[in-house]
Amino acid sequence: xxxxxxxxxxxxxxxxxxxxxxxxxxxxxxxxxxxxxxxxxxxxxxxxxxxxxxxxxxxxxxxxxxxxxxxxxxxxxxxxxxxxxxxxxxxxxxxxxxxxxxxxxxxxxxxxxxxxxxxxxxxxxxxxxxxxxxxxxxx
Numbered sequence: 001x002x003x004x005x006x007x008x009x010x011x012x013x014x015x016x017x018x019x020x021x022x023x024x025x026x027x028x029x030x031x032x033x034x035x036x037x038x039x040x041x042x043x044x045x046x047x048x049x050x051x052x053x054x055x056x057x058x059x060x061x062x063x064x065x066x067x068x069x070x071x072x073x074x075x076x077x078x079x080x081x082x083x084x085x086x087x088x089x090x091x092x093x094x095x096x097x098x099x100x101x102x103x104x105x106x107x108x109x110x111x112x113x114x115x116x117x118x119x120x121x122x123x124x125x126x127x128x129x130x131x132x133x134x135x136x137x138x139x
Contacts, residue, residue, distance in 0.1 A: 050080035052093045052112050055139040060121060065130020067123065074139065108134055 059072045075084045082091040082101050091101025097112035099119055110119015115138040122131040 050077065050093060050095060052097060052138075053077050053079065056117075056136045057139050058134055058136045060134045061132045062130055063132040065125065066128045067125045067130035067132070075136075110134065112136065 054077060056075050056077060057072060058075050059070065062069050073084060073087070075082055075089070077083075077093055080092050080094065082093065082099075083089055084103070087104055089101065089103050091099070091103075091108075093099050093112060097117065099108065099110045099112060099117065101108050104123075106121055106123025108119055108121035111117055117136045119134055120131065121134050122129065124130060
């Protein structure tokens with residue numbers, strides 16, 4: 001044993017229980033922090049999902065203009081983004097249910113609440129303006 005090691009040998013032995021206690025406390029703190037971060041990430045993921053995600057049956061009713069009188073379609077909402085197969089759709093639904101969407105050149109806005117919603121739309125057919133209302137129900 002070196003002179004340095006023998007000089008501090010007694011101190012090492014006397015502080016060893018303290019180091020073990022501090023290490024165990026530190027490990028507990030690390031474990032609690034890691035668990036908090038995991039739980040936090042799981043709950044934030046749950047809150048990140050849009051409450052209106054899912055499939056919606058939308059009925060569009062023309063009130064003025066030369067657009068077709070009524071049309072129904074299924075739209076999908078994923079992470080608050082609206083899509084539909086075979087349609088040029090761009091839009092969002094906020095966490096409070098506010099709808100803003102463009103579908104094949106027509107524009108719509110409105111409000112969803114729970115499993116239903118409604119709003120107004122406007123567009124054009126052959127350059128002639130048309131407008132109306134829409135209603136939606138979650139499928």
